[in-house]
Amino acid sequence: MFNKILIANRGEIAVRIIRAARELGVGTVAIYSTADRDALHVHLADEAICVGPARSTESYLNMNNILSAAVATGAQAIHPGFGFLSENSKFARLCEEMNIKFIGPSAKVMDMMGDKINARAEMIKAGVPVTPGSEGEVHTTDEAVKIAEEIGYPIMLKASAGGGGKGIRKVNNVEELVPAFEAAQAEAQAAFGNGAMFIERMIFPARHIEVQILGDSQGNVIHLGERDCSLQRNNQKVLEESPSVAIGHTLRNEITAAAVKAAQHVSYENAGTIEFLLDESSGKFYFMEMNTRVQVEHPVTEFVSGVDIVKEQIRVANGNELSVKQKDVTFSGHAIECRINAENPKFNFAPSPGKITNLFLPSGGVGLRVDSAMYIGYSIPPYYDSMIAKVIVHGENRFEALMKMQRALLEFDVEGVITNVDFQLELISDPHVVAGDYDTSFLGNVFLPEFQKED
Incomplete structure (x- = not known):
């Protein structure tokens, strides 16, 4: 096993990785920007090294400084967490060249699956269903208009590179297409340095279903x-949440088998997620993209799979085989995760950085977990994402999980910054959510307008 790994991230995911490594007997190195000098992950790691100023481009995205930190501290591997450099094939390739193990898939596989157009082509080869759409990159509005006419409206414009909701636009008709394409392309160019787009027919209404997969260097691939x-x-x-209330036994077998087939096709190694859109009316599902990293929401899967x-x-x-085979994986109960952020839902979710003057995280009872890097007196910097904590619950069934989450959110108390706790509490208590009657349009089109109208 590795003697020491470097965590190329911050916040709750850095804390999560440090704790896992410590339980495996592996030493850890934290990196931090000058704005994160007092962050929890810095205090918890065995060693910590500053890699640059507050701006992420000069610190958490500074490949040279991070690799120098790994060499200086003798770290044998780098865990990128999620965000920042986690899906950057150039960084993974530099790690390989420097004989530092990148804890994730190879740069080759990352290139293959991280670019949405390449991934789509590979899934077609693998026999995994994909939505009707463009066959390659789309660079001009004239191309976009022609392709949209062929596949039919409504369509989704998507940036070939990147994620996080950037470079994506829904287009209902030809009048909307040109301004939407130009805006999405400019956003993608600014965010990812790549303005290449592609077009897919919009599956609407739809469920967003993702399958957690794990693969090792011996060729074993399983789903969780x-x-x-x-x-x-x-x-x-x-x-x-996991499992999905929209999926029965037969469809679950089909969609998880498709995810495993997808991962096997590209010889995937490490943790990854295959994301699908499910058309509930027809029962058909379509490959959307692959995330070649650990997901923010991985704890719900850990709860139900163990x-x-x-x-x-x-x-x-480290070169080990997966510790479990598919036949050994069993699923139990129901799990839900709520993301608690320092933001104001009543004011278009504006970030709310500041000093935490009081903090009470919910606890007690079986099946409750809070992943956080916050503490009383900590000042949330304005330079990064606004996540305060992830609250994850597990119950014997979905109703118990819903009630446990309501209880946990009622206990959650933060002072000094505005949070979305009340928003999450109302969402988890909404009759449609309780009934499992929602799709990807529900929050934005149904719940949020009513929530923001309230005094």
Whole structure:
């Protein structure tokens, strides 16, 4: 096993990785920007090294500084977490060249699956269903108009590179297409340095279903079930649960088998997620994209499967086989995750950085977990994402999980910054959510307008 790994991230995911490594007997190195000097991950790691100023481009995205930190501290591997450099094939390739193990897939596979156009082509080869759409990159509005006419409206414009909801637009008709294409392309160019787009027919209404997979260097690939991530705002996930109430036994077998087939086709190694859109009316599902990293919502899968995904990532990167075979994986109960952010839902979710003057995280009872990097007196910097914590619950059934989440959110108390706790509490208590009657349009089109009208 590795003696020491460097965590190329911050916040709760850095804390999560440090804890997993410590339980495996592996030493850890934290990196931090000058704005994160007092962050929890810095205090918890065995060693910590500053890699640059507050701006992420000069610190958490500074490949040279991060690799220099790994060499200086003798780290044998780098865990990128999620975000930042986690899906950057150039960084993975530099790690390989420097004989530092990147805890994730190879740069080759990352290129293959991280680019949405390449991934789509590979899934067609693998026999995994994909939505009707463009066959390659789309660079001009004239091309976009022609392709949209062929596949039919409504369509989705998507940036070939990147994620996080950037470079994505829904287009209902030809009048909307040109301004939407230009805006999405400019956004993609600014965010990812790549303005290439592609077009897909819009599956609407739809469920966003993703399947957690794990692969090792011996060719073993397994799935850990699905997560329902349909509660989203601006194409960004707000709440996730597992299993999905929209999927029965037969469809679950079909969609998880497709995910395993997809991962096997590209010889995938480490943790990854295959994301699908499900048309509930027809029961058909379509490949959307692959995330070649650990997901923010991985804890719900850990609860229902009993498999520690982050530990498996480290073991697999070390050359070990997966600790479980598919036949050994069993699923129990129901799990839900709510993301608690320092933001104001009543004011278009504006970030709310500041000093935490009081903090009480819910605890007590079986099946409750809070992943956080916050503490009393900590000042949330304005330079990064606004996540305060992830609250994850597990119950014997979905009703128990819903009630446990309501209880946990009622206990959650933060002072000094505005949070979305009340928003999440109302969402988890909404009759449609309780009944499992929602799709990707529900939060933005139904719930949010009513929530923001309230005094």
